[in-house]
Amino acid sequence: MDGPPAVIWREEVERLLRYEDLVPRLEQALGLFSRRDAAAVLQPVRTAVPLSKHGGFFLLMPAYMEQDGVLCTKLVCAYKREDESSLPATQATVMLLDPLYGNVKAVMDGEVITAMRTAAVSAISAKAVCPAAPDAGTAPPQCIVVFNLFNVRLLLQVRVWSHSKERAESFVASLGGAASACVLVEAAVSGADAIVTATRSTEPLLLGRWVKPGAHVAAVGACRPDWRELDDRLMEEAVVYADSREAAMVESGDIILSGAEVFAELGEVLNGTKPAHRDKTTVFKSLGLAVEDAVSAKLVFDQWEDRTSSV
């Protein structure tokens, strides 16, 4: 119990966290969250502190899983500015604590955890409500983890768009030709069965008239009440799912400003208490949940403990 916390940084987190472990744990965690069972998951809507001077916001994301003995919080700074900084626009650090005594067990890199669990939950949403193995278009090019996950499990063809042509092309090149870059969003999404938007856009960039009826949209960006990625027509025509109803009503500009109703949480579909409308156009509004970080950090820490105790 005593002694300094373990520090588990980027390279080690990348080595220790595997999708084959992560995806089932996330599906279980999303279902537990949607049951609103306080003994299973306690997760308030996160606190957001605007960093107006710097064009960003600071998020404090606690979660407590009493039955699993997991107490975790993630600190995130996310920025909408386009600058030459070599630092990522979303920076995150995760702290895993012992709920019995309150001591910090580990401090770990949150960027890999955030990228992997966000991609995994997007893929889980597609698996839960997509009609079939889709032929997809992915909007901006930084979703390498989304591509790997979707491509492994679901997709036959991937098209990529970014408002930076260079980023789109370098991303496609990094995928070894398994995708193609598009100059226009419309070309990237036309006819696609599954679309992922994960941009820092604050205005709608995916228009409902471009989206094939019955397609699934996993909307990862626009996690602020005045930010948009999706236009009103898409929000009106689609059946809208979210990771958290409470978070959506406070954080999602696409839901708040369009007046769209959240039909169900992803966890409710996974629990079988709400239907997956696979025959309709669907939007999964992903905001990011602390419980996703908690199960990810627990997986990393358990793997880290196994390896250090066996040395």
Ligand SMILES: NC(=O)C1=CN([C@@H]2O[C@H](COP(=O)(O)OP(=O)(O)OC[C@H]3O[C@@H](n4cnc5c(N)ncnc54)[C@H](O)[C@@H]3O)[C@@H](O)[C@H]2O)C=CC1
């Ligand atoms: N739902 C979730 O769980 C999470 C959501 N996010 C959100 O996802 C978005 C992407 O996050 P990151 O991958 O860290 O950002 P990033 O900076 O790595 O990539 C964002 C992409 O958006 C592009 N972009 C910037 N301004 C744009 C505009 N006006 N129109 C279109 N594209 C634009 C950038 O060129 C870049 O390719 C952010 O809004 C972030 O807040 C981030 C982490 C988790």
Ligand SMILES: O=C([O-])C1=[NH+]CCC1
């Ligand atoms: O869940 C998360 O880590 C985030 N959601 C929006 C910005 C970062």
